[in-house]
Amino acid sequence: MEFPECPVCLQTYDGESIVPRVLSCGHSACGTCLENLPQRFPETIRCPACNVLVKFPSQGASALPKNIDLLRLCPEPNAGELVSKKSVKRSINQTHEFFPRLWSDEFYRAWKHWVLPHDAVSIERCDGVDGVEKLLLGRICPVSDSSFPITVGEDRTVSLVRIVSLPCSNNDCLFKFSYTSMVLKCLNELKDEEKNELGLILRAGFVNGGRVCRTFGLWGNLEDGFLYLVCERRNDNLLEMINNWIKKLDFRNKVCLNKDDLLSFAVIATELCDAIIAMHSLRLSTGFLSLSCFSLGVFGSVCVDINGVLVMGRTVCETVIEAVSSGSKLHMKELGMLTSNLIKKEAFVPPEVLLKLLNKEDVGLECSTTLCSVGNKCDIWSLVLVLLSLLLGKDCFEETLGSVEESHSDCSAFYGSWVEKVSSCLDTKFGLGYASLKQTLCRSLDFDPENRPHVVELLRCCRELIVSSELDALASLKLGVNESGSESGDHCLVLGDLIRLPDKLIETHRDDMDQITEEKTTKKFVDGISVGMVKSRDMLGHRDSVTGLVIGGDYLFSSSYDKTVQAWSLQDFSHVHTFIGHEHRIMDLVYIDEEQPLCVSADIGGGIYVWSVALPLKQDPLKKWYEEKDWRYDGIHALAYSSNGYLYTGGGDKLVKEWSLKDGTLSGSMHGHKSVVSALVASNGVLYSGSWDGAIRLWSLANRSQLAVLGEESSGSLGSVLRLAAKMNILVATHENGSIKVWRNDVFMKTMKLHDGAIFATSMLGKQLVTGGRDKAVNVQELFDNELEIDCRHLGSIPTNSTITALLCWEDKLYVGYADRCIKVYYYGK
Incomplete structure (x- = not known):
């Protein structure tokens, strides 16, 4: 018989020195281990079993209740039996990556420092005679970024020699690779021998002692579509x-x-x-x-x-x-x-x-x-x-x-x-x-x-x-x-x-493109992006700006300022049904995958509507209720649902509210924000709420208590929080100035500027982040993290003609809602 043991130290509970203590999430661990867990925030710890942030009493683990049921299964103190320790099995969270992994983490770390910025080099003239390949001459501008191995403090004359063609640089592709992505993808497609030779040359020019010309790095010329090796060249001939x-x-x-x-x-x-x-x-x-x-x-x-x-x-x-x-x-x-x-x-x-x-x-x-x-x-x-x-x-x-x-x-x-x-x-x-x-x-x-x-x-x-x-x-x-x-x-x-x-590489690239064009369009969206073959289709039906997108069952549900919720087929993207009933603009919606699948929408007037998505689809709501409001109130701005059976709303009254989905009654309110609650997301037993006040508050889903406040110290510098995305231990907040803030395990890691204007929509799948907003571009980033830092790799973008208001990644397709009433789906195709 295997006796119960602490999940941290793997010691068997004995009821005396190793006592199981119960946390609010329901899991148990010995009091000694709980005392030694790091406390990121006052009177909080993360459960060692489920990683949920829970309250921890100031008196210590002794104030937590004992797990009597586990103590009953413990061996008697005088049994004298040696208890074998079992190996801890950790579940592997396999996250599907929507966009392709163009390169490995090791490759990225090895080569990213050699990629010169696109605006760092300018071509001045060509040198060459008698039909011999010309050596381009240009100038390199000052580059003082600490991420580059070589610092250029002044303009230098440089020579540029063509290395290889850049991939997917044509103007017909819907998905535009970022400059850095094109260069790294180009390098990653080289053979190992070619990469080794290029790396040897770059390092030779870096540690040469003045006898081998200085190498600055690699530069992609988007005008002619080639990658160049950039070396210093003196004006003297x-x-x-x-x-x-x-x-x-x-x-x-x-x-x-x-x-x-x-x-x-x-x-x-x-x-x-x-x-x-x-x-x-x-x-x-x-x-x-x-x-x-x-x-x-x-x-x-x-x-x-x-x-x-x-x-x-x-x-x-x-x-x-x-x-x-x-x-x-x-x-x-x-x-x-x-x-x-x-x-x-x-x-x-x-x-x-x-x-x-x-x-x-x-x-x-x-x-x-x-x-x-x-x-x-x-x-x-x-x-x-x-x-x-x-x-x-x-x-x-x-x-x-x-x-x-x-x-x-x-x-x-x-x-x-x-x-x-x-x-x-x-x-x-x-x-x-x-x-x-x-x-x-x-x-x-x-x-x-x-x-x-x-x-x-x-x-x-x-x-x-x-x-x-x-x-x-x-x-x-x-x-x-x-x-x-x-x-x-x-x-x-x-x-x-x-x-x-x-x-050689140009010829190979063209052959690959011709072969892909001849194949049927049954490949995944990731394959289309990797070769620059992405197709889009319009889904028209709304009469005003799209505000939300969710997938449920066999349908895509969309909400809009036109006061309707539309259902779309996931097979042929055709319009299926219209839900009518809201009297005000719909701000957000969620899908609830329970025994009875539901779609819930909320509007700016405080109305919460529950729609049945069981066949046959009905036009009227299954149930509805309204929040109380006064002259200061401007309705609901955000929705979230947790597996505990409660619906959460954030609105203009600065409150986060918990509702019973069964009867629509208010279970409680959470106070703390100083302005409109604009974003909600539930993950790992924690409810994250973002507000126009720039702060993010963490609430326990077990008892609605506030666990921590993030970003309050810098709330005024970035503007309002517009959207939140949480996956595993990563939290991302988007702001109205076009920046995002990233936390890992509730510890602030980085601020990055991704857009020229407010970011109204975001979707995160694994470590890939898709954002869109006022600048009419869908940007794709990959979050790379190690023990010390988090880096954001810009993979590329999809330029559009309207402001992006909603985003959703699902099964190798990208759904985008726009302010001009249109919904576009992007997928692999000719």
């Missing part, structure tokens, strides 16, 4: 600066370089090496290089421009695809032409990366060498060619490629013959000296990546031209750091997914 430097020195035309020429060369080479080493330390490699991949940093140092890398990388891939589109095999002649075309576009691609790109296109290549693995040593091959192009010019590379014998059938021999000719040119330029530098440059061009030196070795050679190795205290340190790293985790950008993402 590195390529133009270097070209001016080359023209000034004019050592391309010199047969042999002097010491001053090599010193100038070493300075720029050191800067480029430092930038590449910094990028490698972040586990990134480019896979190719050109001067457009670099820019000037904040203090004039050279840094890797990630956006420049992505744009040039797409040019590289386009060139490779163009070269192999005509045939299934690529011979050495075509390989030489491909390499020459890349050099003409100032893109230096190492052989192992080029072979990987060709292999990705499933094109055969006549070469005897197996494809090499790609690591960060691919960048020293490209870096050396960038440096040599400054000394020799890119025309020299094209000439040497043209002179390579076409009889080579092996890639290694083909590249080896070309590198020999480049080395011969170096011998002429450097003369008899600088053997160490020439050897390092030639080793860097080796076909096999394993035979190439690390970038730091090239850096050391260049530094020796500036300062002697004996005085260079950082040389050994830099070399040690580089050699200790592993290339196994490096990510090569040109082989990554972001290079090919935009065109």
